[in-house]
Amino acid sequence: MERADVEDDAEFETNAAEVSLRLCGSDIDSEEFIHAADRAEHLEDLPLSKQVCVLTHLSTEEAAEALAELDEEMAGDVLESMDADDAARLIAEMDPDDAVDILEEVDEDHRDILLSNLPVEDAEQLRNLLTFDPDTAAGVMNTDIITVPLDATVDDAIQLIRSELEEKEMPYYVYVVDEHEILEGVLSLRNLMLARPGTPLAEMVNRQDVIAVQYDTDKEEVARQLAHYNFICLPVVDREEHLMGVVTHDDVLDIIQEEASSDMLGMVGAGQDETVDTPWTKSVHIRLPWLVINMCTSSLSAFIVSLFEGSIAEMALLAVLMPMVANQAGNTGQQALAVMIRQLATESFDAKRSWGAVVRESKIGLGTGLVMALIAYIGVLLLSGNGFLAFVMGVSLLLDMFLGAIAGGAIPLVLRALGRDPAQASSIFLTALTDSGGFFIFLGLATVFLF
Structure with missing residues (x-):
């Protein structure tokens, strides 16, 4: 076939693809959506049927990249709605860790159908990864890595990397293993390229210098270690130190973002994996128990106020000032709570240092x-002209803010000691303490000094 004919055929195929995408109701082929993340963002705005249509008409590589950038739950819905052969084609093109994240959201029966349409080796690899807890290092690791034998030379390693690079994850480091696949050392590509030709890898590695994580290490701890050592990747090994895969920096970014969102939602009693796409009935089921608890704690505050009904009746200004005390203390506690939860999320905390942080707060x-x-003393004194009331307001505010700071620092530690997520509904418990404590302190002091 002549060159002109080949170019005409290629142009015809390109035009046909553009027409097909427009029929899907999408302009995803425009220059505005060059990056896979931009394509995924565009897809999120389309209904499911059009998402399937677009991904079917994109090239396999482009469709797989866009699918990997989608929210896992949404991507799972897309796979379930696609033809099994088309869906399997996209899964085979994706990195194993991305493919597993999406397959976990697919119905188990349909997942088996998709895996049966994959090459046997790929299907076996994904089935193996699906057995691991998704919240562990093995659950987020990528197994498409390049390993080099310990008895190889620098030249052998470079040649091996060149031959396998197209099918594997970009090698930031060179993982050196022995004949039993036990991790013996890790070399940076820079050190490999600068090494003298012919140098045996055994002379360049030192097993004692290897930093790796066990396959069942919590993914939050993996993220902390990567940040601590400033690595781009972290190898994952089993109990016998066999290399299983690596956790890469992009996975860690997802982990950090996920945990930050989870903590933020958990603090107020919402579902830690809840989104605007979560069915409203499920959200009601998640939130209602914490709202009931909040009602009970609020009842305690109301009961405390009722004990001082006579004092409030004699001086109406108490009812005006009372919420200011609780609100200020609540804000103080929230500040301490946010700092403590952030600290617990970003690094390991031993008991001594943890309670030292509470003392700091x-x-x-x-x-x-x-x-x-x-400030409150001066303000109330100018407002009411009552020195005793101003004194009560100032002391109450001081004591309740002190209580709020201690509670905000201690509540996450208490929850952790009880085996609960430190962020789970901690804001509800904090509000209960600062409100009931503030009302009792303020009204109690007012009763003693003013009546």
Whole structure:
């Protein structure tokens, strides 16, 4: 076939693809959507039927890249709606860790159908990965890595990398293994390229320098170690130190973002994996128990206020000032709570250091409380002309802010000691303490000093 004919055929195929995509109701082939992340964002705005249509008419590589960037739950729905052969074609093109994340969202029976349409080796690899807990290192690792034998030379390693690079994950490091696939050393590509030709790899590695994580290490701990050592990848090994795969920096970014979102939602009693696409009935089921708990704690605060009904009746200004005390203390506690949860999420905390952080927060609460108490004293004195009321307001604010700071620092540690997620509904418990404590302190002091 002449060159002109080949070019005409290629142009015809390109035009046909563009027409097909437009029939799907999408302009995803425009220059606006060059990157896979941009394509995925565009797909998220389309209904499911059009998502399937678009991915079917994109090239396999482009469709797989876009699918990998989609939210896992949405991507799972897309796979379930696609023809099994087309879906399997995209799965085979994806990195194993991305493919597993999506397959976990697919109905088990349909997942078996998709895996049966894959090459035997790929299907076996994915089935193996699906057996691991998704919240562990093995659950987020990529197994498409390049390993080089310990008895190879620098030249052998470079040649091996060149021959396998197209089918494997980009090698940031060279993983050196022995004949039993036990990890013996890790070399950076820079060191490999700068090494003298013919140098045996055995002379360049030192097994004692290898930093790896066990396959069942929690993924949050994996993220902490990667950040601590400033690595791009971290090897994953089993109990006998056999190399199983690597966790890459892009996986860690997803972990950090996921955990931050989870903590933020958990603090207020929402579902930690809840999104705007979660069925409303499921959200009701998740949130309702915490709202009931909040109602009970609020009832405690209301009961405390009712004990001082007579004092409030004699001085209506107490009802005006009372919420200010609780609100200020609640804000102080939220600040301490946010700092503590962030610390627990980003690094390991031993018991001594953990409670030392609570002492630090109490000092901050005391310092800020003194300043705010002085401001409140002056403000109430100018407003009411009552020195005793101003004194009660200042002392109450100081004590409740001190209580809020201690509670905000301690609640996550108590929840962790009880085996619960430190972020789970911690804001509800904090509000209960600062409200009930603030009302009791303020109204109690008012009753003692004013009546």
